[in-house]
Amino acid sequence: MAAVARLLKRTSTVSYMASRCLSSAFASEITPQSPSYDTSSFFHPKLDFPRKDPKDRNVQWVFLGCPGVGKGTYASRLCNLLGVPHIATGDLVREELASSGPLSEQLSEIVNQGKLVSDEIIISLLSKRLAAGEAKGESGFILDGFPRTIKQAEILEGVTDIDLVVNLKLREEVLLEKCLGRRICSQCGGNFNVASINMKGENGNPGIIMAPLLPPAHCMSKADYSF
Template identity: 85%
Template sequence: MAAMNRLLRASFSSYLRRMSTVAPEAGVRFPPGMAAPKMGPGQRRDPRERGVQWVFLGCPGVGKGTYASRLSHLLGVPHIATGDLVREELSSSGPLAQQLSAIVNQGHLVSDEIIIDLLSKRLQNGVAKGETGFILDGFPRTIRQAEILEGVTDIELVINLKLREDVLLEKCLGRRICSQCGGNFNVASIDIKGENGRPGIYMAPLLPPPNCASKLITRSDDTEEVVKERLRIYNEMSQPVEEFYRSRGKLLEFELPGGIPESWPKLLQALNLEDHDDKQSAAA
């Protein structure tokens, strides 16, 4: 474990050295009341002078990958999802594939050691390609991981996506993947009426194009039993991590009001990024 920690620190240190020389990223601002993080000796203090260092938290199926990916394109930094790293390893013939298969199929969380090893390799590859900044998705999941991350870099913002558990279950059971192109879709049509003071929520299905419709498959871990177990484990472990960042003034709680059309503009508003999105859309 000590060797893996050193490798992770080396990877992040390479990121920080690169980010101290990149040009200003106009339009990247912090939510109201959230100050720029303190930088170490010799590092620039203005977060716009380097790629952002953000983390997405949230239950399995909440949409971390969707929103992190959109922000990644908007801000020009890589979206690094530990879930994708695990699935890439599962599809390989590497030595970890069989071990990971058993863990994932039972709905258990992958160990810190494995996640840190996969993340370290990904970061090193990114440094070699000249990437700056990052949006992490799925890491950290434990206090131990958060402490390791805190020890090697200063995460500026942690976006905690929240969604009702009954909606999460429907979303997870509706997920589909195209076996040919790898595209992600969702066949669930969620329309829950508001009652007892709770707002209603609507999420339209994300249907595949005709050429993918006959090639959809369900992830092996997207069964009701496994999804419920994953949600139980996540909720049990997430509270300390959320409090870790909340106590440092870095946690932004965001309750998803619905699907992407309803949630994306409101998320940008919470991040003070509406103008940045408008400028990018106009340039495109």
């Protein structure tokens, strides 16, 4: 846990909130929903997840923050340290898109427009993922990219206990550089970031230095990673 504490301390601004604060944590970050689609024939918008005593399970954490803030990077590192699955709803959406299932056309339209997928669809995808993990004996999780609306937060809070919510923040210009620096390696499929952040402190705020997250040498040498 010392490593976890160190990692969290290195984050530019991290605030910890108890689960009771979940809804208020992003009351100011509500994003308009995409138009709702009739998904009733595919999905039941219900999150089924057994509520367990914290001593009988691993951590159940939630990472919040804008795109580019580093949720995925920090969450996946912590998951490796803690031995819990890193569940990113963006990955679930991408997997569904790649599966050419009945929803993939609808999803690609929504995602390509930069809109949020409906709560019903996202909850169904998450529910399926949690059930599959349960069946494999997974315990605990770090959720990344969920909840993203008040309704999602209320549903999550209604079905399970969240031990910790981490709301990551970064200055807007850094977020922009991080989003523009995103790359996916066509060799290994990994996510990387070529942005090298070195910003001076201003108005009493500290400077920010963030090294790029580059692919391994054998992928780099082919200079073959792109959006």
